[in-house]
Structures are given as structure tokens and as C-alpha cells.
Amino acid sequence: MQIPGVPPSELPDLTRAEDRISFIYLERSVIHRDSNAITATDDRGVVHIPAASVGVLLLGPGTSMTHQAIALLADHGATAVWVGERGVRYYAHGRSLASSSRLLTAQAAAVSHRGRRLAVARAMYAMRFPGEDTANLTMQQLRGKEGARVRRTYREHAARTGVRWNQREYDPDNFVAGDAVNQALSAAHACLYGVVHAVIVALGAAPGLGFVHTGHERAFVYDIADLYKAEMTIPVAFDIAAADSTDIGADTRRAMRDRMHDGSILNRCVRDIRTLLLQPQPSGEIDEEDSLSLWDDSGYEVPAGRNYTNAAEDVDF
Incomplete structure (x- = not known):
């Protein structure tokens, strides 16, 4: 079955964390989506913010955010942090850009x-x-x-x-x-x-x-x-x-x-x-491909997505 909606971006399409705008603080505004941009609207007008280039949105008092806007941020791996007046209190944050643990x-x-x-x-x-x-x-x-x-x-x-x-x-x-x-x-x-x-x-x-x-x-x-x-x-x-x-x-x-x-x-x-x-010291790309495995008590990992039941030993637990 096909999942409705816009499919998420592939990992190579995302802007790397260190190449993004550091932070944008918003308060007393309505935050919505216009194509691939986040819009912030208040009594002074509308500002467009490219979602792909934002590191974090600091959402202060009086902000109201639509489902489409937060979905766009999540799609591009940006983080939203809900903060208090003047940004001096932290309440919650959004999702990770990483695909590896x-x-x-x-x-x-x-x-x-x-x-x-x-x-x-x-x-x-x-x-x-x-x-x-x-x-x-x-x-x-x-x-x-x-x-x-x-x-x-x-x-x-x-x-x-x-x-x-x-x-x-x-x-x-x-x-x-x-x-x-x-x-x-x-x-x-x-x-x-x-x-x-x-x-x-x-x-x-x-x-x-x-x-x-x-x-x-x-x-x-x-x-x-x-x-x-x-x-x-x-x-x-x-x-x-x-x-x-x-x-x-x-x-x-x-x-x-x-x-x-x-x-x-x-x-x-x-x-x-x-x-x-990381030890030894890291090099190369920041974002690594995800690799889902299963932990084994032998100290090794085994591939996920397989059924390890031996048919001859199949029992009900």
C-alpha cells in the first residue's frame, strides 16, 4: 500500500548539520509551510525561512505551528526547540537528523x-x-x-x-x-x-x-x-x-x-x-548510512530482517 503524502528526503539530499544556519528565534507568530519554506506570520507581515538550511528554530511564547510546518522541518532534519520568554527556558525539542546510532x-x-x-x-x-x-x-x-x-x-x-x-x-x-x-x-x-x-x-x-x-x-x-x-x-x-x-x-x-x-x-x-x-578519531562524512542489526550475546551483531527460527524447533511460547 502506498503511504499518502510527500515522501521524506533521502539522506544524501539533506543539508549537513555544520552547513546550516545556526538558529532562528521566533515569538508571537503563526508558523506555517509554503512549498519548501517555513513561513512566520505576525502583524508586520510574512517571512519565508528555507527549511533545508535551518539548524534549529527556537520557538518562543505566542508561537503557533501547523502540522505541515513541523512535518517539513522533520523531513529536512531540522530541530525545533520550544523555549520560554527571551529564549531562557527550555521545554522540548524535535527529532534527530542522524540515521545511525x-x-x-x-x-x-x-x-x-x-x-x-x-x-x-x-x-x-x-x-x-x-x-x-x-x-x-x-x-x-x-x-x-x-x-x-x-x-x-x-x-x-x-x-x-x-x-x-x-x-x-x-x-x-x-x-x-x-x-x-x-x-x-x-x-x-x-x-x-x-x-x-x-x-x-x-x-x-x-x-x-x-x-x-x-x-x-x-x-x-x-x-x-x-x-x-x-x-x-x-x-x-x-x-x-x-x-x-x-x-x-x-x-x-x-x-x-x-x-x-x-x-x-x-x-x-x-x-x-x-x-x-569516537575512538579512533573520525574522518569523512558526518552522516553515515543506517545499518539495523540485532545484538548477540557473543559480542557480535547479526543482520536484522530475518527469521532465525529453526523450523524443526518451532514451538509456542
Whole structure:
């Protein structure tokens, strides 16, 4: 029987994750489909967004999305993330672009083995300290070293912009309770988390299986996002705070969009995730062909789609 509707795109036809637009934030609009584009309509008019080139749609308050629109996103492997006001809360996300469980299997295996988990965690810290040997440092020593690096980064950008800095202090339930730079940091981090989350999901990895962070549904998102904050979100936040913005959330999102415009963050994020999770180190195409097999307790896999019953031993269970 033929399934009605437009057939999904073949894997080679999809735009690779690192070649997509990083994120688009929408709020108070109706999201629909027009051919192969997503449309966002509000009282100012209609905007067309090519579905094939979007990494993630951040859907804020007041958005209403049609079945055709979400089907188009799913067809092109784009991710939708439902977020709160100004993008600072996460509620849900869409489907994966991956057709293979290779990364997910590698992630689960590494996070479940103490030695391999420690190796991945150390590799994450090593990415933040190029040229330094972190192989023999304990997690406590690495956390202390990272804390000193972040404090130094805050001080440097405070001096650069003339923005007064005390400490990172915010109320997740009250965005405006913090000072300008803390509000901007919250908004900038939210954009980065959305993009990183989209890449993780698109590659088929698990957002909740973290190596440094643990116990949270987005632990791995925080692991990966921490690799880029010092060069992306922190400078943007201090720039916005220094500009005396009257709409910190919106101005920060636009600044983050401009910072990510060249797409390099997507490329780096994909590369870093694969480097951290896959041993030996990966090369070649990101998207691999799906291969469904059956697990066997001998340690090998056997082909799926076959009936393994021996007719002579066929019994009812």
C-alpha cells in the first residue's frame, strides 16, 4: 500500500548539520509551510525561512505551528526547540537528523566506564587549555583551573568594556532581577544552548549523557557549550551591557546571531562532539548510512530482517 503524502528526503539530499544556519528565534507568530519554506506570520507581515538550511528554530511564547510546518522541518532534519520568554527556558525539542546510532552507542559506552569517562572529561578541559598538559590532573584540579580561567575572562571583558562586574548571579525564574550584564549572559547562553542542543540531537547523541555535568536532561549540552562561552557568549554579553540596551534579550539574540553568522560554530561543534566520542578519531562524512542489526550475546551483531527460527524447533511460547 502506498503511504499518502510527500515522501521524506533521502539522506544524501539533506543539508549537513555544520552547513546550516545556526538558529532562528521566533515569538508571537503563526508558523506555517509554503512549498519548501517555513513561513512566520505576525502583524508586520510574512517571512519565508528555507527549511533545508535551518539548524534549529527556537520557538518562543505566542508561537503557533501547523502540522505541515513541523512535518517539513522533520523531513529536512531540522530541530525545533520550544523555549520560554527571551529564549531562557527550555521545554522540548524535535527529532534527530542522524540515521545511525553510532555516536549514541559510543557516548553511552564512554559515560558508563569510569576510565573512558574521565578521558573524555579531560579532553574537554584540554580543549580550553591548548598547549597545556592536563592528562595527569584530577577532576578537582581541572575544575579549579577552569574556574580561574572563567573569572579571568570576566575581569578582562569588564576592563575592556568598562562594565562593572561583581559575580555571575541570576534568578532563572526572574530574568530582569539581575543586572544588565547578567541578563545578557543568560540570554546569550540560552542561544548557545539551543544551537548546541540542536547539533547534539541532529547527530543522534543524547543531550542528557554528560561527562563533566551530570544528573540533568541537558548535561551534555552544558558540557559542549562550556567549550565556547569564553570566546562567544561572554564577550557578546559585556558588549550588550556596555551599549545601554533597552531590550537586552532581543539585542543579545541579534548579537549572537551575527556572531554565529559564518556557521563556524556549527562546524566546530560537530567536529568536537565526534572527536570526543569516537575512538579512533573520525574522518569523512558526518552522516553515515543506517545499518539495523540485532545484538548477540557473543559480542557480535547479526543482520536484522530475518527469521532465525529453526523450523524443526518451532514451538509456542
